Amino acid sequence: xxxxxxxxxxxxxxxxxxxxxxxxxxxxxxxxxxxxxxxxxxxxxxxxxxxxxxxxxxxxxxxxxxxxxxx
Numbered sequence: 001x002x003x004x005x006x007x008x009x010x011x012x013x014x015x016x017x018x019x020x021x022x023x024x025x026x027x028x029x030x031x032x033x034x035x036x037x038x039x040x041x042x043x044x045x046x047x048x049x050x051x052x053x054x055x056x057x058x059x060x061x062x063x064x065x066x067x068x069x070x071x
Contacts, residue, residue: 003065
């Protein structure tokens with residue numbers, strides 16, 4: 001499960017494109033085999049590469065969780 005704020009999907013590249021929900025989906029899908037921390041790291045890395053800038057215009061928050069089967 002991945003929750004995120006609008007600062008992530010509204011992050012812009014230099015040509016004014018938005019990272020968007022599709023960018024989040026692509027990052028999370030590519031990191032499915034990683035730990036929850038790895039997924040978060042991947043999303044931040046992908047955002048920075050997309051924007052070509054390590055500084056965000058808006059605050060960003062994300063929360064990853066895992067559903068565990070009950071015993």
